[in-house]
Amino acid sequence: xxxxxxxxxxxxxxxxxxxxxxxxxxxxxxxxxxxxxxxxxxxxxxxxxxxxxxxxxxxxxxxxxxxxxxxxxxxxxxxxxxxxxxxxxxxxxxxxxxxxxxxxxxxxxxxxxxxxxxxxxxxxxxxxxxxxxxxxxxxxxxxxxxxxxxxxxxxxxxxxxxxxxxxxxxxxxxxxxxxxxxxxxxxxxxxxxxxxxxxxxxxxxxxxxxxxxxxxxxxxxxxxxxxxxxxxxxxxxxxxxxxxxxxxxxxxxxxxxxxxxxxxxxxxxxxxxxxxxxxxxxxxxxxxxxxxxxxxxxxxxxxxxxxxxxxxxxxxxx
Numbered sequence: 262x263x264x265x266x267x268x269x270x271x272x273x274x275x276x277x278x279x280x281x282x283x284x285x286x287x288x289x290x291x292x293x294x295x296x297x298x299x300x301x302x303x304x305x306x307x308x309x310x311x312x313x314x315x316x317x318x319x320x321x322x323x324x325x326x327x328x329x330x331x332x333x334x335x336x337x338x339x340x341x342x343x344x345x346x347x348x349x350x351x352x353x354x355x356x357x358x359x360x361x362x363x364x365x366x367x368x369x370x371x372x373x374x375x376x377x378x379x380x381x382x383x384x385x386x387x388x389x390x391x392x393x394x395x396x397x398x399x400x401x402x403x404x405x406x407x408x409x410x411x412x413x414x415x416x417x418x419x420x421x422x423x424x425x426x427x428x429x430x431x432x433x434x435x436x437x438x439x440x441x442x443x444x445x446x447x448x449x450x451x452x453x454x455x456x457x458x459x460x461x462x463x464x465x466x467x468x469x470x471x472x473x474x475x476x477x478x479x480x481x482x483x484x485x486x487x488x489x490x491x492x493x494x495x496x497x498x499x500x501x502x503x504x505x506x507x508x509x510x511x512x513x514x515x516x517x518x519x520x521x522x523x524x525x526x527x528x529x530x531x532x533x534x535x536x537x538x539x540x541x542x543x544x545x546x547x548x549x550x551x552x553x554x555x556x557x558x559x560x561x562x563x564x565x566x567x568x569x570x571x572x573x574x575x576x577x578x579x
Contacts, residue, residue: 263435264354264381265467267306268495268558275552276559277579278497279571280309281345283335290344296568297349303575306559307352308345309383312338314361314390339370343377353379354437359409360387363401364422367409371416375431382436383470384409396447406438407457410464440469440496442483446517451483455490462494470561471499475512475544476521477551498552501563502570503541505534542570546577553578 268276279300284293297308313335320328342353355374357367374380386406389396398404403412412422417433419426438461441454448454458469474480484496503512503520509528513519520528524544531537549560560578562571 262352263467264307264352264437265435265495267352268468268497271306271558275557275578276306277303277562277575278305278307278309278559279562279564280311281341281564282311283313283337283341286334286336290341293341294348296564297345297351299568299572300562300564300575301349303579305351307354307381309354309561310338310342310345310356311335312356312358312387314358314387339373339377339379342374342379346377346379352381354381354383355379356383356385356387357409357413357436358385358387359398359403359406360385360396361390361399361402363399364403364412365401367412368416368422371413371434374434378432380432380434382413382434383438384413384436384466385439407460407464410436410438410461410466414465435467436465437468437470437497438466439472440483440487441472442474442479443472443518451486455486455492458487459490459492462492466494468495468497470497472518473499473501473516473563474518475503475524475548476519477548479519480552481555495558497559497561498557499561499563500545500549501565502538502545502567502574503528504538504567504570506531506537508537538570541567542573545570545574549574549578 262270281293281296284290313333322328338355342355345351346353357370384406386396396404403409413434413436415422416427419430421427438458440458441448444451444454448457471480480498487496503524506528509520509525527540528537531540552560564571
């Protein structure tokens with residue numbers, strides 16, 4: 262069953278889902294499976310698996326010599342998705358990104374996923390590389406998510422990128438996209454950002470998941486503007502509990518979102534990470550209850566460094 266169907270068939274209950282990262286290269290799946298084991302009791306409707314591009318590093322060869330190498334610290338998105346599906350029987354949603362990928366890379370990923378019976382995707386542009394001042398498409402790759410959507414749509418219609426026919430088309434892919442209640446950092450304004458979202462919806466996106474946020478009023482206003490613009494797909498709130506004192510400055514810088522003043526004031530009073538975590542859980546429970554009272558179709562949790570906090574929140578709201 263597709264993600265959009267899992268959400269809509271959940272009745273009046275707000276669906277629960279979460280995102281995980283593939284393990285660091287060489288570390289195995291033990292920690293990943295622990296995360297799923299902890300959160301499985303809350304009946305997740307699906308699990309997202311992120312994709313991480315390679316980054317250039319300089320390897321010290323000694324005697325003042327260095328070699329530039331492309332390294333992927335978290336490979337294995339497709340394999341991890343298959344492992345989760347096999348072990349837990351959960352619907353999995355691997356991320357397919359423009360960042361660091363050629364159209365050929367994407368085509369092979371689609372082939373592998375179709376062989377595995379995985380047909381739900383989250384299509385994203387992805388982040389710029391650390392060595393880039395602005396996002397740059399790799400040769401043979403894409404600059405915008407809309408170009409990625411075009412390739413998936415073409416594949417769904419039975420055509421490879423070179424125009425040749427797929428002799429045995431499998432089930433078509435369905436997909437969601439990202440959206441930003443406080444606008445994407447590169448967008449000139451929120452209205453322009455919504456125009457891009459509307460274009461993705463017109464091309465076939467069935468739902469959108471937001472960047473994390475802490476101010477529900479930003480989300481409510483974003484949804485209102487989206488509806489006024491004719492965007493009717495479910496807009497799923499992306500949630501991550503505030504968990505550490507350092508996040509008072511790290512979160513706004515990393516994710517380009519504001520912390521509400523009430524949260525910032527209380528966070529500044531925390532004297533330890535344990536106090537910050539307790540505050541984050543309290544704030545998140547209240548935030549989620551308000552979102553649920555407004556009838557959001559689903560809540561999607563970002564688990565990095567927040568699994569225990571999410572477990573505490575989920576116990577209160579589900």
